[in-house]
Structures are given as structure tokens and as C-alpha cells.
Amino acid sequence: MTATSTPAPARGRLRALLAAKAVSDVGHALDFVCLSVFVWEATRSAFATGAVSVLLYAGAIVGGRLGHAFGDRWDRRTAMVAADLVRVVVLGLLAVLPGVAQQWWLFFAVFVVGAGRSVFEATLAAATPVLAGERVQFVNSVIAGLKGAAFLVGMGASALVVPLVGFRGVFALDAASYAVSAAVLLTLRVRLREDDPGPRAARAGVRAWPVVVAAGLVPLFALRALDAFGSSSQHVGMPILGGQLAGGAERVAGVLWSGWAAGLLLGGFVLRPLATRVIARAPTAVFCAATVLMSIGFIGVFWAGEWWLRVAAGVAAGIGDAFSEIAFKQAVQRLPDRDRGSVFGLSQLVVNAGFMGGLVVTTVVLQPVWVSEWVLLLHGIPLVAAVLLLFRVRGRR
16 A cells, blocks of 8 residues: 555545535435335334345345455446446436335335445445545544434434425435435546556455455454344344334434434544554454444443433444444555455455344344344344454454
């Protein structure tokens, strides 16, 4: 990885790119709440709610597989624009199709949205060291903080937007947000790759695992998979919890997810600068500690008795999520540019496979009456694994 300063004009273009991504993240946050709530309100079925999430992450697995196979040789700008445009099309159609057709199209649209987001996120993560130069950790934290701000706005607005424009209006707003992102990418001229990937990238999908093993990243990948498995519980459980508490499912879920988004914002913009040296020196230890905090936070969302405690637990989960994302990226972005695309694609594949496995189990097993116990059980797995790995890392040091 080349460590160079980012010139002022390039910084301006980078700010525009990140702002456009934040706009699309607002749209994604609206769907994040509204898709699951839409299905839950229509069916009152944990199975149907979980099935939509399963399709979302099945699409993300396909997107991760594409990044794993082609991430070191495709044009990064083209890949990111294509990921935006396919989401514009499927969400635009979801907004205008009549009732029965909309219900069928919903499942395909969710699958494509998952694939598009996976391709976009992995490609951007691989390109970040080129965009940021020696300020890579700072840009990683800005991305995490902007994601928190976007999710805070989007999830908080879900309680207001649905009564005003309905679910169709939400889908249209989301499509428009991806159109903005694609337009910015097409008009900005920013460097996204250090050099021509060359013929070595032809076997990217084969080289990714050996690169991960050689770099000592296998424990991080394994823990991310377990964390994703545990996190599947709240994705299905949050709208169920919202239906059980007073205030309406979309309002309760929106408020609780907004607490998590506020934690992302706080972790990325306020707390991360205080831990710059620790993250740079020991990203694995930071990743483990952040995973512990995130799991405890989500458990608290479902087990706390008071509203303010539930929201505070969501904030803690968001802080842990922000630090785990920054630390993981920091570890992987140390790899050469020619390897990062396939490795981040592999990361998307592994993480979303963990989500998928957890969602399948949750969809089949979970009953609404014991949703809190299920969240405790599934989040206990990555929590224990993270503690064990943290002790192992500290013992080696």
C-alpha cells in the first residue's frame, strides 16, 4: 500500500463521493427498517419476516462471490456505478408495481439490493487506501461516522415518512438516493486503483484465501462470521420486539435502530480519534473488544426494562460496531492493492454467509414469545469467541 498525502482537489472529490454515499445510506436505512416492518405488519409471521432478510443476505453472498472472483481485476468505478443502477431499477419498480406484482417483485428486489450493496461496499473498502493515502484510518472512521449519521436520519425518519408517503414512497426515495450516488461517481474523476491490476489478478478468487492465511487474518474472518451469525437474531427480532412494545412496530424499531446509528456516529467521529494509535498498533485486539461491546449492547436492547436503557444499549452496540468495522478494515487494508479487492469480496462472502446461516436458523426456530432469549443465545456465541481470541492475542503479546 502506498502511503501518500491526498492533494486538496482530490480531498474535495473524496468529500463529494462520501457525501453521495451518505445519501444512499439514508435510503438504505429507510428500507432497513421499513422492509422488515412492512412484511411483519402484513403477515405477523416471524417466518415471512426472516425470509425477506434471508433473501437480502443471499444476494449479499452473491455480491461477495463476485467481488471475491473479480474484485482484483474489474474497473472499480464501473462496478460501483453498476451496483447503484441495478438498485435504482429494482426499487423503482417496487415503488410502482400493483399490489400482487409488488409482493412477488419484493423478493427479487431484496435479493438484488443485497448483491448491489455487497459489491459497492467491498469495492469502496478496497479503494479507500488509494483515495485516502496516509489518512486511511481517518477516512475509515469518517465512513463509519457518516453511515451512523445516515442511518440515524433514515431510521429516525422511518416513523415519520411511512405515514406521509407510505411504503411505496419509501422505496421511491431509496431508488432516488442510489441514483444520486451513481451520478456522482460518473461525474467525479477520482483515482480508485493504484495501478493496472495486470495478469496476476486473473486468479484472484484462488489467491484470496492463501493471502488471508499468510496475513494472519483467519481469526478475524472467523469472528466476523460468528458475529454475523449472532447479529441475525436482532434483524428478525427488532420488528417483533417493536410489535410487543407500545408505540407501533415501525416507531419502536426506528427508535431502537436509531440508538445503534447514533453509536456508529459517536464511535466514528468522537471516540475513534482517541484510539488512533491503539487501532493502528493492535487492530485485532480492538476488533475483539468492539465485538464484545456490540454483542452486550444488542442483548441489552432486548433485556433492559426501561426505554432509556434500551436506547443506551443500542448506542453501545453502535459504538462497538463502528470500532469493529474500522479495525477490521485497518487490518485488511494493509494488504497490497492487487489483493485487497478479492479479500474484501471474500469478507463480504464470509460475513453474509454468517448472516444467512443465522437467519435460516432464526426463521425456522424463533417464536415471538422468546425473542429475548434467542438474542441472548445467538449473541453469546461471538461474545465468548471474541473474549477467548482477545486473551489469546494478549497472551502472544
